[in-house]
Amino acid sequence: MTAMTRSHLLLFLLTACGFMVSIFFKPYPLSWLVKILPILVLLHFSWQNSRGTKERAHKLFMIGLVFSIFGDFFLDYDRVNWFVLGLAAFLVAHLFYIFSLKPLVAKPIISKRLPLIGLYCIYGVGVFLVIYAGLGELFIPVLVYMTILLLMGITTLLSQKANIWLIIGGLSFILSDSFIGLNQFYHQIPYASVWIMVSYYFAQLALVNGMFTQDNNLA
Structure with a gap:
């Protein structure tokens, strides 16, 4: 497996930049379709690189991309009334990303990365403490989602597939x-x-690139 092809990368960048420019002209019809186009490009690249292989991790990862597309649709189509649906879709996406990153490294390596794991947790707790007063009835859904999101980011550190792209992707998703x-x-x-x-588009790009490359493995 190799990093993303130039054609896929160019198409991804064009569609991602197209949506970000269009943000300044919202609302407009079918904005959700423009929003999901970059992720569809990543899904097509992932599918092409998974054909003819029996790599279960790639299939799980692609399911995560599909749920990300659903999340993008829900949040763009009706952010007010469908926010929880979008949150749930991305939660499921992160779960499939986590499953695709198995197995984890051995205990001695995990011990070496405990300081980084601690930083992830401190950051997550810090952000939650800042926003919790404004969550209202979304307190539990957001808490659960943030926990799974942080777990996904930490798993990019602890996976036997761990590489710089996966780690940056996890970090960028947390930032977004x-x-x-x-x-x-x-x-x-x-x-x-x-x-x-x-930060979201970069996160998805980095995760895809990290999943489909064997270079710079850190495990």
């Missing part, structure tokens, strides 16, 4: 969702949608 939480439940961030989507 932090922007969402802080902007929605604490204080509005200038140009929040741009920061959210830049």
Whole structure:
């Protein structure tokens, strides 16, 4: 397996930039379709690289991408009424990403990475403490989602497949969702949608690149 082809990368960048520019013209019809196009490109690349293989991890990862597409649709089509649906779709996506990253490294390596795991947890707790007062009835759903999100990020560190792309992808996903939480439940961030989507699209790109490359393995 190799890193993303130039054609897929170019198409991904064009569609991702297209949606981010279109943010300034929202609302407009079928904006959800424009939003999911970059992830469809990543899904097509993943599918092409999985054909003819029996790699279960790749199939699980692609299911995660599919649920990400559902999450993008729910959050763009009706962010107010379908927020929980979007949250649930991305939660399931992260679970499949976690399953695709199995097996984990041996205990001695896990011990060496405990300081990094601790930093992830401190950051997650810190963000939650900042936003929890504004969560209201979403307290439990957001808590569960943030726990699974952090677990996904930590799993990129502990997977036997661990490489720099997977780790950066996990970090970028955590950052993107932090922007969402802080902007929605604490204080509005200038140009929040741009920061959210830049870090989100980069996260998905990095995770795909990390899943389908054998270079720079850290395990």
